[in-house]
Amino acid sequence: MRYAETKPPVLTLTAGPVDAYPEVLRALGTTVLYDYDPAFQAFFEDVARKAQAVLGTDTPPLILQGEPVLGLEAAAASLIAKDDVVLNLASGVYGKGFGYWAARYAKELREIEVPYNEAIDPESVRSFLAENPDVKVVSVCHHDTPSGTINDINAIGGIVADAGALLIVDAVSSFGGIDVSPADCKAAIFVTGPNKCLGCPPSLSLVAVSDAGWEKIEANPDAPFASMLSLKDWRHAWKKTEAFPFTPSVAEINGLNAALDLYLAEGDRAVWARHALTAAVCRAGITGMGLEIWAAREEIASPTTTSVKMPEGIDAAPVLAETRARYGVSLSAGRAETLGKLVRVGHMGPTAQPAYALVAAAALGGALKALGADVDVGAGLAAAQAYWDQAIG
């Protein structure tokens, strides 16, 4: 029995999109209100306030009407002025990619780049900034999803602040699955989205801008306005008394509301613990069957994605085809530089459950074995189960 490509898989355990929480899926079907209806305007403010509580900010984050690449592009376009020197920190494809946007708006882009299974050394940032006092903006990706690796943005944020520069943080696929916040990393702009660890479908960005961030944006004559790329347009839109710059994605706001309720009800620590345990169970399984994680060191591996290095001589593409066809499990490929070299298992939102990590390990191991790799799937599953068991206590 093989699963047909033409039909949905049994389980989507990718690095996102993953399935949304059932409560979110149902909320998407709520009666659509007119955006200027007072009930909707009050509701939107409520949702923004909940997002504020979840992000731990002083004012509500912007809820932009596009998946987080919009938040990231808008951040670059809004914060970076024509005469700015930007330092981009690249430890993976996404971090590197932000540099292209930054370069589009900056006078000059400088970069610290490390191998894509490594993390940025905060001390290298300190040295760089000491030697490059003209850097105005630093950008960093917290969880570089195509690598499954995490940068120490709190340390980096402190260093950037000390240097008087502003930090743009891409926390799209980490926020909500790990202890990270705009305040802790002193971000001028902190971009995330409801579509990863918060368990919504993709289509919105959450963007927290600090006071310093707003000051720079308002001072930037080229910061977009009356545009999809504008942050300024949305600055006060969360207030029920303010007009929307354009029509918000009403259904997605309904979904976001449900997701925020779930997050607040479960409690951030419980959510983080669930992501961490799932990742650990997955890795116990992966390493237990003789595979290696992609990250150079366990401590920089993200709790929201497990990237598994493909064994010598095996490309990821047929492996993914086999996990899906044999086991009905959809996993993620790498991207660009990591494409072909690794397979990614997401642990995000509703999929951050050890039970799914076990299935992911079984499917990935089985596919590799079917393709001739030397893996002991049974040993991996035993190890995953044993890890889970001891973690329960």
Add this chain to the structure above:
Amino acid sequence: MRYAETKPPVLTLTAGPVDAYPEVLRALGTTVLYDYDPAFQAFFEDVARKAQAVLGTDTPPLILQGEPVLGLEAAAASLIAKDDVVLNLASGVYGKGFGYWAARYAKELREIEVPYNEAIDPESVRSFLAENPDVKVVSVCHHDTPSGTINDINAIGGIVADAGALLIVDAVSSFGGIDVSPADCKAAIFVTGPNKCLGCPPSLSLVAVSDAGWEKIEANPDAPFASMLSLKDWRHAWKKTEAFPFTPSVAEINGLNAALDLYLAEGDRAVWARHALTAAVCRAGITGMGLEIWAAREEIASPTTTSVKMPEGIDAAPVLAETRARYGVSLSAGRAETLGKLVRVGHMGPTAQPAYALVAAAALGGALKALGADVDVGAGLAAAQAYWDQAIG
């Protein structure tokens, strides 16, 4: 008994967002697939093909991941080159507004503007283009929603084509409710969205680009790419073998699919007839109670929105508050120049039903009467009903 602002109204009969079709609302809650899953990629191509069938184009339209202002901004950014002279046709707030975007990208913006209860005279376009042979791009809003008026874009399109210029058409709030298509108006770029007459929630754009349009975009060195504002990025994304530029709004694509199925099943002519009848019933009621429509002439009034002129001395804001508080009916205000001067009743998608036109007329008439206007609501309802009856035959 009055309806509280804090609770949803009984009926949303606005110029959009309106409620989505129930089938669309349910489809939004479909299991979210990974965008690179083969089942999703094939599904996306299917949806694009259905959109093609609905739009009557030779290739699938772009499905952009943001409500139609994204499509419009991206159209301006992509098609209009730095050295282009653009003629913008402004018969309302939206048509006028597009000029601001056009001006951002063009060498020079010229404009034909008429009063906002009027329509552009196609012959004035012919004369203008004859006198301004350097115009490369013409832009026009088909249904200027804040006025509820329709321009004759098929006539305009023929004239623009004869002059060798390219036409950008904003058909956001008309397409799907009236007989209009990219081919009939010879549009280089035709922008609409699923969130008006197709009965989806707001969050996607449908953008049809002609061969000539693509030629000009590809030749435009400043046309955005690797950007939310890019049309180029999405040109081939409908193919299941192509990558997405960024993550599509999976839930909204599921909703769009359901909406396109409904449209194709009902049949375009039946959908248009339903919108036309609803508007006519609404207007019979409005005029029957002694009110006037905003449009200078019945024949330029849109079948998808009825704009009602407020009687001398009455501002629209309290009227809207009263229709909602007294009758539970949410209607729309004007915008900018038309704000305060008119109230709009939408007839779009699921709300394009004569039964709702009757309720809208009752609510609007009753609110005006309660505010002291001299209206004979009963006579209006009788007229609406009588019109409906004779239309049934």
Add this chain to the structure above:
Amino acid sequence: MRYAETKPPVLTLTAGPVDAYPEVLRALGTTVLYDYDPAFQAFFEDVARKAQAVLGTDTPPLILQGEPVLGLEAAAASLIAKDDVVLNLASGVYGKGFGYWAARYAKELREIEVPYNEAIDPESVRSFLAENPDVKVVSVCHHDTPSGTINDINAIGGIVADAGALLIVDAVSSFGGIDVSPADCKAAIFVTGPNKCLGCPPSLSLVAVSDAGWEKIEANPDAPFASMLSLKDWRHAWKKTEAFPFTPSVAEINGLNAALDLYLAEGDRAVWARHALTAAVCRAGITGMGLEIWAAREEIASPTTTSVKMPEGIDAAPVLAETRARYGVSLSAGRAETLGKLVRVGHMGPTAQPAYALVAAAALGGALKALGADVDVGAGLAAAQAYWDQAIG
């Protein structure tokens, strides 16, 4: 433009089923839990407690797993013993119909019957019981839906209690739309359902049994047990520590929970007022166009259904076909003795809104006129609107 029979109508304004509240429809799709899962058992107890709050009883009502005819049949089977004399009060088809069930279980059935547009005179019950001291059980239908008429069950209940008999009340289509409760009418068994004024789909019964009711049931050797018709089986099933007699309808319980939440949030008085206003607006429209309500007197007409007498020579069947085909509005026929003679407009749950009463009046009037009746539809709509207006104040 006519509406096809093969497609759903635009509005279902029948005497039930009507559409459920949107919140209820979404709740039906909640993840199905195992009935013995502790989360479900606790949830079921919660729902039962909410039903208790709504019914105002001392203990939770039984939630039977079938639409209210199950509750009624089970009530007859459980309470009425082989040697009981039962007095059935028949003011309509449903009241009369209960007598057939009662007769199945009783030694003898006696009956007070009045014309089906009338109500039972409580004093006639007093006299009857005085003359028939052997009557043990009295049964009455509160709202005889096929007639749209209401009996004064509080007065009747007091008389029955004084006579030392037990009262079975069918409040299926009235409870939740009018001020009625098991306590106020001193019912031994009070049967209703979530599928009328509470705005759920049909499939459950709510049955409140008094202490005296339980005493008689437990003493009845023929009271069903281990049966769908058993009340006894479900007596303690609401407790999370108790087993279910058989599998509850999990999805419907999820829907009921949402409906009870809505009812408690809106507040009983507000819900009743909404039903009453809707009925009054409907009747203003009906009488304003020259038609008559079926009920002999306005004060016995139900606030949850308006029954309209068909004009001389016009059968209801083609009228219903025309309201649906011409206006897309589904209304109800009568049943048995009232079939053909009247048309019913329901005002229940989500349809208890004056806006819908207006549409119902327009559709019914229009259909009658199309069939040749002498109705002034416009005058009716004007009257309905005028009534509504003055009621708002």
Add this chain to the structure above:
Amino acid sequence: MRYAETKPPVLTLTAGPVDAYPEVLRALGTTVLYDYDPAFQAFFEDVARKAQAVLGTDTPPLILQGEPVLGLEAAAASLIAKDDVVLNLASGVYGKGFGYWAARYAKELREIEVPYNEAIDPESVRSFLAENPDVKVVSVCHHDTPSGTINDINAIGGIVADAGALLIVDAVSSFGGIDVSPADCKAAIFVTGPNKCLGCPPSLSLVAVSDAGWEKIEANPDAPFASMLSLKDWRHAWKKTEAFPFTPSVAEINGLNAALDLYLAEGDRAVWARHALTAAVCRAGITGMGLEIWAAREEIASPTTTSVKMPEGIDAAPVLAETRARYGVSLSAGRAETLGKLVRVGHMGPTAQPAYALVAAAALGGALKALGADVDVGAGLAAAQAYWDQAIG
């Protein structure tokens, strides 16, 4: 990390209710139609016709408005006449239980009973009938769910037919998950429900009655009519031209329609294969970790439920509490005679996926180990995975 009892489990892998297919959950929320609306009447007939196709009968089965215990009780009440001798075949708690209903209606109940981990020997039925030629009705449970065992009803059905008796088959928890049909087992009444292998929530019965079955029912003066327990009332109700005996559960009919569509689209053989594979993977895991299945022999173990014998000295209740608390997995206890002695894993509808069997095995093994049992969970998982792998080929 332990899972709270107050919150839903991560996975419900019980012997039912299990979660419904997502398509079914969404369908439950379809706009509720009036049961007498022509669109609903035509829809009901369509659904009945699909149920006919799925069951392979000559006419549509009855769709009764209560979960399958209603179908079973109604079957006993309708078919069994006062002077009938009934042979009940009891190989488990459910088969035994049907005897209580049968005895209620029959002149005399006779029984063949085997240990509850065994199956009925068809030859014993042949002998019994030869010796008891007065037996008119035989009743048998196909899959005795509390034991997870299957009887050979095709063989039994042939023997019963040869003897000229009528067979009542309870195929509630097997139909749709294994190759079984009314025709193949020559059932006079074949009862199943959409709430097990068809993937609906509980609330409806499907009852197929043969011509001989109808003949006997119509000839039975005590067969219920005008009752929830009546089969006769519903005989022709599937026809769009016929009235319903009482209001059908509209939402559940919408869900059933979606489930039947899914079944027909997947194809019966594919569905059965999926159930069989899941069960086999589960058992490979169970036995691989040193546990035993409850069924005396593998060949009588149901493909829709795996019953696992508890090790000496371990009661099932704490095991179930631990699978849920430790792993978030809800499994089923036994019932009555099997209560405490076994744990059941369901493989039904959407849960009939090998991936879930793996999780179930991990959870059950882990819980037992935590409670001190001597199980090698890792070996079990390895065995399950290995079985799955070889089955894929």
